[in-house]
Amino acid sequence: MSDIAAKVDAAYEGKSLADLADAPVEALQGVSAGDAQHLKDAFGIRTIRDLGTNKYFLWAQAMTRLAD
Secondary structure: OOOHHHHEOHHHOOOOHHHHHOOEHHHEOOOOHHHHHHHHHHHOOOEHHHHHHOHHHHHHHHHHHHHO
16 A cells, blocks of 8 residues: 555554554544444444454455456
């Protein structure tokens, strides 16, 4: 990823990748507190790491790549 700072809210710019992985999912630009609550309720996702390793999201990525 070329510019991580452009993908996270200002409060998280300059954080290490390890810190970002464990940051709340709403640290990602465009993810609101409400969105984060929906992700938590539906999939148990609380952190960026949870989002990036969620089996349903990984399955969807794999299917999409194979379809292309």
